[in-house]
Amino acid sequence: MRPVAAAPDPTKHFFQPIIVCLTVASVALTLFVIWISLHDLSLMRAGSEKFVGLDNYVRFLGDPRAMAALWRTVLFTTLATVIEIALGLAVVLFLDRDFAMKRLVRTLLLVPIIMTPVVVGLTWRFLFDPATGMANYLLSLAGISQVDWLGNPRIALFSVLIADIWQWTPFVILLVMAALESAPTDPLNAARVDGAREWQVTWYVLLPMLRRALAIVALIRAIDSIKAFDLFYIMTRGGPALSTETLNYYGYIVAFTNFDISYALAIAIILTVFTNVALLTMYSVLFPKGGDR
Numbered sequence: 001m002r003p004v005a006a007a008p009d010p011t012k013h014f015f016q017p018i019i020v021c022l023t024v025a026s027v028a029l030t031l032f033v034i035w036i037s038l039h040d041l042s043l044m045r046a047g048s049e050k051f052v053g054l055d056n057y058v059r060f061l062g063d064p065r066a067m068a069a070l071w072r073t074v075l076f077t078t079l080a081t082v083i084e085i086a087l088g089l090a091v092v093l094f095l096d097r098d099f100a101m102k103r104l105v106r107t108l109l110l111v112p113i114i115m116t117p118v119v120v121g122l123t124w125r126f127l128f129d130p131a132t133g134m135a136n137y138l139l140s141l142a143g144i145s146q147v148d149w150l151g152n153p154r155i156a157l158f159s160v161l162i163a164d165i166w167q168w169t170p171f172v173i174l175l176v177m178a179a180l181e182s183a184p185t186d187p188l189n190a191a192r193v194d195g196a197r198e199w200q201v202t203w204y205v206l207l208p209m210l211r212r213a214l215a216i217v218a219l220i221r222a223i224d225s226i227k228a229f230d231l232f233y234i235m236t237r238g239g240p241a242l243s244t245e246t247l248n249y250y251g252y253i254v255a256f257t258n259f260d261i262s263y264a265l266a267i268a269i270i271l272t273v274f275t276n277v278a279l280l281t282m283y284s285v286l287f288p289k290g291g292d293r
Contacts, residue, residue: 021137041211043259050257065242066267069250070155070274076246087165088172089210093202094259095173096276110174112167121234125150127288128235140143150236153243160231160244168224172217179213180206215286219279226275247271 036058041049060066095106112120127134128149136146149159187209191201229248232238238245238253245253248271255264 033265034269037262037269039262041262043261049262052262056263057270059263060266060270065245066247066250068242069245071093072244073226073246073248073271075163076157076164076228077222079161080168080225081218081222082226083161083165084169084172084221085214086177088169088217089214091169091173092176095177096180103145106177110170112169113166113174116159117230118234120163120167121231124159124166124231125235151240155242156236156240157244160235160250163231164225164228165234168221172221175217176210176213179210183209191231212287219282219284222279222282223275226271226278 035093038051039049039050039051040055091109095102095109105197115123126132130136130146130148130151133149135149139145139147140183150156183206187205188201191205192198196204197243225247229252232244232249233252236244238249247267251264251267251271254260
């Protein structure tokens with residue numbers, strides 16, 4: 001008896017053309033951006049562009065402002081990702097217990113996600129106001145002197161970090177909570193029956209079950225943190241003294257303040273390559289080929 005051939009998938013006539021169009025558009029735009037980055041193109045000198053090869057990329061390596069912005073990007077991304085994952089996991093473990101008004105607490109924790117970054121930036125800018133902000137008022141109740149949250153170059157970046165953590169930790173909570181509720185309960189119950197303490201159940205059974213979900217959430221948050229722009233634009237505009245200027249924001253300044261389009265695109269390409277390399281490295285560590293998935 002001849003095996004029955006698999007029926008053709010009729011949906012391929014819908015998604016394949018879309019994939020082809022998106023691929024062609026992405027490749028064409030990427031090549032165009034690379035081509036422009038190899039020129040000296042400035043809106044202040046329209047019509048005088050010329051081919052300069054890799055000069056813009058060499059200029060980036062010798063630009064101390066760009067190097068400092070890259071370091072701030074790495075610092076902000078690392079701190080935001082680690083703190084949000086740790087804090088989100090802690091909140092999920094707390095919400096996994098039964099207590100009064102549990103559903104209300106869950107709902108309120110998800111409110112920051114639905115707020116636009118502009119609203120979040122303005123809100124925290126008002127909270128961090130050195131004269132009338134709620135943050136300094138709470139510090140005064142504890143007998144602590146006022147802090148210039150957004151005007152002190154030493155702490156301005158961490159002030160923006162607090163706003164980012166407040167907005168995006170609920171995103172981590174949402175995804176980890178979904179993974180927790182879909183995880184099997186038999187291994188947890190078996191560990192408790194065998195006499196394991198609650199912290200042992202969490203560390204040796206629950207966390208390994210959530211490892212893959214946590215890794216995926218970490219990748220998503222790392223990508224979003226590298227691309228962060230709205231909070232920096234609304235809260236600090238890269239200041240004070242460039243202390244909150246990330247590479248993404250520096251590229252914006254180069255393009256729309258200095259009108260140096262070719263150098264701005266070179267910065268964007270370098271940031272893209274750096275992001276891809278960092279995320280691929282992070283992915284290889286979180287999902288080793290020979291390891292247990």
